[in-house]
Amino acid sequence: MSLLEEICFYLNSVLTRKTDNDISLGKLLKICTNLSGLSITKDLSTFIAILNSHDYLNKKNLISLSLNSPLYGFEESIYFSKCNPNTNLLSNFINDPNFYFDKNHKQLETISLIKKLLQSNISSIEKTIELISNEAIKGYSYTYILPISYSLKDYTIIDYRKVNNKINLFIALHEHYSATKSEKEQRKIATLLKTLLREFFSELKINPSQLNKDGVENEKFIYFLKYVCSENFIDQLKSITSTKQVLEERINIYLTLKEVDEKNKSKYDDEIQHTAFKLDAEEGQQIVDKTRIYVDEEHFKKWMRTELSELFHRYKDIKKVNIELPIDIDSIVESIKEKTDKVLQLTTEDEVLLYNILKIIKNEFLTNPSFGLDFYLSQRIRHQSFVGLIRGPLEHKNLITIKDSISNKYEKNEYLLSKIDNKLNSSKKLNIALMGFSEKFDNILISAKDDYFQILSPEKPKGLFKIDIDLTFFEISKMLINESKTINEFTDYILPLLWNFTEHSLKNARHFIINYLKPNIENYLNELNFSLKKYLDNEHKNNILIKLSSATTEVKNALIISSNWFSHDIDILNDGYKTYNIKEAFDIATSLSLKCLKAFEPDIEYKINIENFKLSSFSLIFIHDFMFVILDNIYKYSGKRKPKIYIEINFDTEKKLLLLKITSPIKSEFNDYHIKNINKIKNTIKNGDLTSKNKTENGSGLLKLASKIHNKDGGFLSFNILDNSFILDAAFYVKPNIMEV
Structure with a gap:
């Protein structure tokens, strides 16, 4: 095949929108790159650029869409005589939704579709939406050259609410979302689509998987469930309140798709398996995150039985309480509240002994190096987990560097420094700003884990974790030990009390992250944004700022996630008998x-x-x-x-x-x-x-x-x-x- 024949073959594939014609477009682009000196390839490159950017309106003469073909779009049909066959074809295409061009006029169909969408303002929104949805169900190779976003740019949510065929509407908006290059615009369209979906299903009072297919074309029903009702868009439905429910609903959607799209059953089975793994991983994430605050209670009880048994019996001998008398916790708490001074005063031998027992218990609960709270704070939060979660999004997008272990200085960010003009002064200033950002960002995270996420002590005066043996703690403990017949009973009673008095520290840690760390880190990110705007060259600035915007959102989400680590919920391990095979357990653990x-x-x-x-x-x-x-x-x-x-x-x-x-x-x-x-x-x-x-x-x-x-x-x-x-x-x-x- 000669070069001209090859160009014609690929060009025909694109203009007639044959299956996988986007691949043909790529091959045309390769020809243009390899033979850029030829005038024909220069014009072809311009044409390809127009198709990729949908920049049709910047071309004064829309006839260029057909590469000087005699086939005009419908808006030029006034130049044809009424008996011209091309005019009749175009008129039928415009007015009859069931009309199809024959194989000899497929290029005309593509060109006319483009021009029809460009002039969507003179037709109804319902017709425009229908046209887009009709093309969308044919596949990406049918829609990528159509100016879908342009045709919908002037409509508002009020206009969309008036559209009668909601399935067509959702398909068209999804194509609009997919065709949009700007991340900011994508977020707007996603919010719009989520809002309309929420209204649609709230009115029907069902979930997507329960939607009745009656009156909906099969291909559109499949498209709607497969692409529109994805995890990204159904998470805002009123009936779905958690990630777990999103994944469960997605599995139900695939089960529905298996019934209406039998030829793709095996693909849906694969998707069900993949989503089931994500569901297991999500449940695993909940289990891991809610046990980051942890004490090995089994070993703690064993330690109490071994080390405190003698002191427990000594207390019992001194106190000689009647353990058969019923004790009302509520009345004890109320009596404590009524005491005006609320200062703990030890007046008897048994109280002094109990106070010493409680000091030992508290210290072991908080600081024992094998089973105490601090051991798990260190292993599950301070050891890289916290810093890695917050820092990760910036590191992944090459927006932050690490310290060199030898020089103890931050490495140059070669990625960002390569995106500025070759001006020595600008390079130096940006490098200083980037190093300053990396240092400030890391210092505040390191201080959080090394100074604040610690047990309060003379060595760690800023530590957020402590248990005060105040009047309330002491009086309740006295009631518990008096009621306990054995050391085993006392260990069972005292643990919930210790966790209850740890809650204040957990609340302080959550407050510290949200009200101190988060605003300071946001300020550092704003400073970085300012520096990048100031020094990056125009060619790269927009893409880098989009990366930073995305990373900033991820960092904020990570801070919220990490604040939720600071809660105690050991009951999550007892909610059912969830099991994992070896591969599942290691895959989930690795993923997390x-x-x-x-x-x-x-x-x-x-x-x-x-x-x-x-x-x-x-x-x-x-x-x-x-x-x-x-x-x-x-x-x-x-x-x-x-x-x-x-x-x-x-x-x-x-x-x-x-x-x-x-x-x-x-x-x-x-x-x-x-x-x-x-x-x-x-x-x-x-x-x-x-x-x-x-x-x-x-x-x-x-x-x-x-x-x-x-x-x-x-x-x-x-x-x-x-x-x-x-x-x-x-x-x-x-x-x-x-x-x-």
């Missing part, structure tokens, strides 16, 4: 971990040598803790954004141990400092000195991990550097097929 390591995109290959094995929600939490620490270390040691990671999983049925072998690459310049650090951690684990060492912050997290599994129920943790790989072997105890809580 990577949300706090946003710039890290590893390629993980599993080899699972276990069948018919289920894990509970409690196991999922530990696997998440495990995978987060491991992935964080691999991210640092590999020096790669997308390293290949191999994970082999086995199960020792006799000992009920889950066995893992994880292999990942290390960066070529892996230095002596890292090797010494790894050997130091290995020696600490080997010597068994984990309890005192795992309080260390800003480290690898491996010691905290080892303290939970090494030499516990046969578990172990070991790692090494071998042949340019970081190799980790681990085993930890699990209880298959039962709820462990």
Whole structure:
């Protein structure tokens, strides 16, 4: 095929809108690029640019749409004689919605559609909406060259509410949304579409999956459910109040689609499976996030039974209370409220002893290095999770850099510095602004985790977490210990009281994030926005600012998510008997971990040598803790954004141990400092000195991990550097097929 024949073939494919004609358009563009010196390709490039941008109105002579073809659009039909066959064709097309051009006039159909949409202001909104929806159901290759957004730009929500055929309306608005290039405009259209959908389904009092197909063309019904009723648009329906309900409704929609679109059943089955995983991940996210504030209550009770049994019995001997008398908690609380001074005064031996017991209990609950609140604050919030979640969106979009470990200065943001004119002064000023932003942003997050998300103590005077043994706490505790016949009963009674008095600290942490961190971080982002506007060149400015706008929204959402971490809801583990197979548990744990390591995109290959094995929600939490620490270390040691990671999983049925072998690459310049650090951690684990060492912050997290599994129920943790790989072997105890809580 000659060059001219090739151009004609692809051009005909585009103008007649054959299937996959967008690919033909791409091939035309390639020809134009390779043969840019030819005059024909210059004109062809202009034509392609018009099609891609829908910039038809800037061309004075609309006849150029047909490349000087004698086939005019309908608005020029006045130049034809009434008996001209072209005029009759165009007249029929305009006035008869069921009229179709024959194969010899398909180019005329495309050109006339474009011109009809360009002149939508002279036809009714109902007809314009119908025309767009009729084309939309044919597929992307039929609509991408049509000026859909232009044809709808002047209509308002009031106009759209008057449209009778709502399915046509929603399809047209979805095409409008898809065709819009501006992120800001897309958000406007999305809000409009969500509002109209909410009104539509509120009036019908049903969910999308319950919609009756009667009177709706099958292809339009399929399009509406498949594309319009997606997760992005149905989340604002009045009947849907959570992400979980969105995903559940989406599964129901796919089930409906299987019935009306049988030829694509297998695709919908795949989508159902994919959405079911997202639903499991969402439930897993809730479980993980709501157990970040945690105390290992089983070990806490065991500690109380072992360490406080003697003091408990001594108190009982001194007090010699009649434990058979009924005690009314409400009356005790009311009597406390009535006391005017509300100052705790210890006047008897038994009160002094009880106060000392409560001090010991409070301190262990808050600070015990194996099971206390601070251990889990460190592992599940302070260790990278918090900073990674907030910082991730900026890092992912190359809007923030990290400190160089040697110079202790922030690295240059080469990505953003490459987007300015070659003016030395501008480059220096922008570099200073970017480094200043990175430092301020990081400092406030580091201060939050190192100074505020801590147990209040002389070493941490800004710590937000404390339990005061005030009059109320003391009097209720006295009532509880008096009622308790055994130390076991007292441990069961005291735990809810400790959590109740922790709530004030949790509330302060949430307030700190929303009312201090969030506004300050927003100010830093506004300053960055100002600097980018000032120094970036015009060619790149708009795209970078759109990236920053998107990242800013993600950062704000991340701050809200992190504030919700600071709540106690251990009951979530008891809500049902949700189980996961091994692959599901590790996929979910990895997915959740990577949300706090946003710039890290590893390629993980599993080899699972276990069948018919289920894990509970409690196991999922530990696997998440495990995978987060491991992935964080691999991210640092590999020096790669997308390293290949191999994970082999086995199960020792006799000992009920889950066995893992994880292999990942290390960066070529892996230095002596890292090797010494790894050997130091290995020696600490080997010597068994984990309890005192795992309080260390800003480290690898491996010691905290080892303290939970090494030499516990046969578990172990070991790692090494071998042949340019970081190799980790681990085993930890699990209880298959039962709820462990």
